[in-house]
């Protein structure tokens with residue numbers, strides 16, 4: 169579903185809290201109807217802010233943490249436990265505080281793991297892990313994620329898909345290595361747009377003044393090569409979660425945000 173919906177909250181703290189509440193409801197509904205839920209996490213301040221808000225949410229444990237599959241949309245290719253890894257930051261924000269089933273938590277490989285410095289082999293292994301988790305009813309070699317979350321960079325990058333670089337142009341593979349990323353560290357692993365589009369719902373998190381221009385560009389018909397966020401959409405729903413600052417440059421006639 170390409171037509172994005174927008175929800176604008178007053179500030180980034182409220183956006184994180186509201187998005188966390190929204191995620192709790194989505195996960196509980198999925199677990200009730202299908203017995204489990206599958207969520208893709210994102211790195212960055214907005215992504216980690218949502219996880220921290222979820223950790224302190226009163227309804228947090230309405231989620232059955234033992235029946236939640238967690239994947240990552242991208243990862244900085246660094247040694248395991250490095251404070252800059254998205255996995256490390258997610259553990260600090262939430263994962264270490266909830267009783268997840270470790271077998272259902274799927275961090276992307278680290279640079280000191282079994283693939284050593286070969287980020288392309290590490291990416292291929294994650295693609296294989298996703299394919300192994302996909303079922304016959306899924307759309308391609310990735311599980312049907314209930315929610316795939318993406319922070320949005322000031323240059324409209326999502327995951328580690330940066331404008332004009334090879335990864336955003338990938339149409340076949342579900343996971344690729346990234347070399348020379350403009351956002352440090354330069355070497356990363358990322359889901360590709362075909363993998364992102366397999367998700368039932370894609371939620372783009374954009375709070376802060378530094379996202380205002382990216383929101384206008386991505387929501388005004390830019391192409392996905394120049395504006396990767398424009399190519400991030402779910403099969404059933406594409407939701408932009410913004411705050412007033414990030415929505416401040418959106419023309420009212422373009423997307424009259426449903427302010428919340």
Ligand SMILES: O=C(O)[C@H](O)[C@@H](O)[C@H](O)[C@H](O)COP(=O)(O)O
Pocket residue numbers: 210211212213214215242243244254318319320321322325326327328351
């Ligand atoms: O590895 C990463 O850095 C993230 O996955 C990246 O895609 C992030 O989500 C955006 O850069 C937004 O980051 P902020 O929310 O910190 O602006």
